[in-house]
Amino acid sequence: MPPSALSLLLLLLGAAKGNLSRDESQPTTSDETVVAGGTVVLKCQVEDPDDSSLQWSNPAQQTLYFGEKRALRDNRIQLERSTPNELTISISDVVLSDEGEYTCSIFTMPVRTAKALVTVLGIPQKPQIFGHEQPIDEEKIARLTCRSSGSKPAAQLRWKKGNKELKAEGTEVVEDPNGKTFTVSSRVEFRVTKEDNDAEVTCTVDHESLQNSERSTTQKLQVHYKPTAKIEPHPLYPREGEKLQLQCDGQGNPVPQEFLWEKEGSDAPLQLSSDSILIFPFLNKSDSGTYVCTATSSMGSVVAKYNLDVSDLPQLPTPHVHSTPAPPPGPSQPISHASSMATASSFTPAPVQDASPVPSTSSTYHAVIGGVVAVIVFLLLSLLIVLGHYLIRHKAGVCVRHGETVTSSRRQSPAEVPT
Numbered sequence: 001m002p003p004s005a006l007s008l009l010l011l012l013l014g015a016a017k018g019n020l021s022r023d024e025s026q027p028t029t030s031d032e033t034v035v036a037g038g039t040v041v042l043k044c045q046v047e048d049p050d051d052s053s054l055q056w057s058n059p060a061q062q063t064l065y066f067g068e069k070r071a072l073r074d075n076r077i078q079l080e081r082s083t084p085n086e087l088t089i090s091i092s093d094v095v096l097s098d099e100g101e102y103t104c105s106i107f108t109m110p111v112r113t114a115k116a117l118v119t120v121l122g123i124p125q126k127p128q129i130f131g132h133e134q135p136i137d138e139e140k141i142a143r144l145t146c147r148s149s150g151s152k153p154a155a156q157l158r159w160k161k162g163n164k165e166l167k168a169e170g171t172e173v174v175e176d177p178n179g180k181t182f183t184v185s186s187r188v189e190f191r192v193t194k195e196d197n198d199a200e201v202t203c204t205v206d207h208e209s210l211q212n213s214e215r216s217t218t219q220k221l222q223v224h225y226k227p228t229a230k231i232e233p234h235p236l237y238p239r240e241g242e243k244l245q246l247q248c249d250g251q252g253n254p255v256p257q258e259f260l261w262e263k264e265g266s267d268a269p270l271q272l273s274s275d276s277i278l279i280f281p282f283l284n285k286s287d288s289g290t291y292v293c294t295a296t297s298s299m300g301s302v303v304a305k306y307n308l309d310v311s312d313l314p315q316l317p318t319p320h321v322h323s324t325p326a327p328p329p330g331p332s333q334p335i336s337h338a339s340s341m342a343t344a345s346s347f348t349p350a351p352v353q354d355a356s357p358v359p360s361t362s363s364t365y366h367a368v369i370g371g372v373v374a375v376i377v378f379l380l381l382s383l384l385i386v387l388g389h390y391l392i393r394h395k396a397g398v399c400v401r402h403g404e405t406v407t408s409s410r411r412q413s414p415a416e417v418p419t
Contacts, residue, residue, distance in 0.1 A: 024046075024048035025048045025049070025050050025106065025108050026046070026114070027044050027045065027046045027054060027104045027105070027106050027112060027113070027114040028044070028045050028046070028114055029042065029044050029104050029114040029115065029116035030043070030116060031116055031117040031118070031119070032116065032118050032119070033119045033121065034094050034118065034119070034120055034121070035094075035120075035121045035123060035209045035211075036094060036095060036096060036120055036121060036122055036123055036209070037094065037095075039091065039092040039093075039094065040090065040091050040094055040098075040118055041088065041089075041090045042089050042091070042102055042104075042116055042118075043081075043086065043087075043088040044087045044088070044104030044116075045085060045086045046086075046106055047085065049084045049085060049106060050108045052107045052108050053066060053067040053084075053106070053107065054067065054082075054086070054087035054104060054105070054106055055067070055087070055104070055105045055106075055107070056087060056089050056103070056104055057102065057103045057105065058100070059099075059100030059101050059102065061103070064077055064089060065077075065079055065082075065087065067082055067087065068082035076091055076092045076093050077089060077090070077091050078090050078092070087104065094118075094120055095120070096120050096122060096152065096178070096180045096181070098118060098120055099118055099119060099180075100117075100118060101115050101116070101117050101118075102115070102116045102117075102118055103115055103116075104116065120152070121152055121208060121209035122150050122152030122180065122181040122182075122209065123150060123151070123207070123209045123210070124148045124149070124150055124151035124155040124184075124205045125148055125149050126148070126215055126217060127146050127147065127148040127157065127203045127204070127205050127215070127217045128146070128148070128217060129144055129145070129146050129201065129217055129219045130144065130145045130146075130147070131143050131144040131145055132144060132201070132221060132222075134222075135223065135224045135253075136192050136221065136222070136223055136224070137192075137223070137224045137225075137299070138192060138193055138196075138223055138224065138225040138226070139191065139192070139193070140191070141190070141191055141192075142189065142191075142192050142196075142221065143188075143189050144159075144187070144188050145185060145186070145187050146159065146186045146187075146188075146203035146217070147184070147185045147186075148183070148215075149176060149181070149184075150176065150181045150183075151181060151182055151183075151184060151205070151207050152181045152209075153182070154173045154182040154184050155184050155205045155207040156184075156205070156206040156207070157171065157184055157185075157186035157203060157204070157205055157206075158203075158204050158206065159186070159188045159202070159203055159204075160201070160202045160204070161190070161196075161199055161200070161201050161202075162199055162200060166188050166190065166201075167188070168186045168187060168188055169187045169188055169189050170186070170187050171184065171185065171186045171187075172184070172185045172186075173185075184205075192221065192223050193223070193225075194225040196221050197221065197222065197223040197225065197253055198220050198221065198222075199221045199223075200218050200219070200220055200221075201218070201219055201220075201221060202218045203216060203217050204216035222253070223253065224254065224298070224299055225252060225253055226252060226297075226299045226300045226302065227250050227251060227252030227255075227256045227295050227296075227297045227299060227300065227301070227302045228250070228251050228302055229248055229250045229251070229256065229293060229295040229302045229303070229304040230248075230304050231246055231247065231291070231304050231305070231306035232246075232249055233245070233246055233247075233306065233308075234246075234247065238280075238283055238308070238310065239283065239311070240283050240284065240285060240310050240311060241282060241283060242282075242283055243279070243280065243281055243282065243283070244279075244280040244283050244287075244308075245277050245278070245279050245280075246261075246277065246278040246280075246291060246293075246306060246308075247276055247277050248261075248276040248278075248293035248295055248304060249276070250276060250295035250297075250302070252299060253299075254297050254299070255297065256276075256295035256296055256302075257274055257296070257297060258272070258273075258295070258296040258297075259271075259273065259274070259275065259276045259293060259294070259295055259296075260272045260293070260296070261278045261292070261293055262291070262292045262294070263290070263292070264289060264291075264292060265289065265290075276293075276295070278291065278293075283310050284310060285310045285311070286310075287308060287310050288309050289307075290305055290307050290308075291305065291306045291307075292304070292305050293305075293306075
């Protein structure tokens with residue numbers, strides 16, 4: 001082997017030995033991620049300390065611990081383990097300003113160092129939903145905004161209406177004044193219907209600092225929609241001479257507050273008030289006809305009809321007419337809505353199959369009472385007849401025995417015979 005090649009080989013072996021020596025004295029650390037408010041542990045290890053001590057410094061190059069000796073007065077920083085080969089410390093109640101590169105040093109010749117990057121996660125605040133404060137009219141577009149602050153890195157927001165996912169229209173990320181955390185906003189738009197009234201809309205924030213848990217806010221929608229109405233009679237089967245109440249049951253959001261009662265064929269309205277009940281104190285056959293209720297709310301008006309047929313027989317159920325929206329009044333339209341309400345919603349009662357009187361509960365009760373009284377009278381009469389017959393026989397027997405006694409005494413008395 002030439003001298004030059006031998007010299008090169010010896011040089012490479014020496015360099016390898018020098019590198020091995022440096023690796024054994026080189027400290028090792030690891031990067032750490034911690035949630036704000038949590039505790040982070042920093043561990044520094046070395047195989048060959050070479051009779052030197054390990055030291056931890058913060059991102060501002062302030063010494064935290066030199067061996068087992070505390071160098072910075074911060075009660076959040078505690079010594080966990082100190083040996084010639086290891087120096088481990090912990091930092092509790094971590095804040096965002098604790099983020100940065102921490103340095104582990106060993107004072108050999110030369111000084112060797114290792115870096116540990118500490119990342120502090122900012123926890124997002126509970127999201128808030130805006131845009132639901134006022135009721136939304138049906139068929140209009142609802143525009144809602146969800147906002148969450150304090151996340152680091154920026155959080156993700158997602159929407160749901162009931163169990164259905166909603167697609168966001170846009171997301172905005174703004175840096176907070178502290179320069180470390182972010183505020184995230186998300187917008188959603190959708191057309192509302194009557195069925196969306198009281199529907200729950202939920203905004204959820206997703207972030208790694210939440211550790212597989214959810215942080216969300218739920219709001220209920222208030223949707224205004226047109227009213228509906230139906231007329232219900234009380235009692236269900238009205239008869240002549242009885243009291244009848246017709247109740248116009250108006251539903252909607254908002255609930256109807258004005259009720260107009262009319263009778264088809266009559267020029268003047270019967271009643272206009274906030275009371276939904278029309279009362280007949282004493283039904284007559286002249287009350288028969290079709291009655292119309294117009295229920296009105298801020299979302300519009302709706303019409304319901306009821307056919308009343310007064311007779312002395314129990315009336316069969318009259319079908320309730322589906323409500324129809326009331327047409328807007330014209331300039332020359334009369335007060336009565338009879339002509340404008342002439343729709344296919346007019347019904348007539350079903351024909352009575354049997355014209356024979358139908359016994360009522362009260363008549364059946366009276367019949368039972370009469371039967372009981374008749375039985376009692378019959379028993380009393382029978383008792384009187386038996387008692388009278390017994391008294392007559394008893395009196396006759398007494399008279400016969402008395403006559404026999406008198407005759408016998410006369411025959412046996414010698415004093416009465418003349419001498």
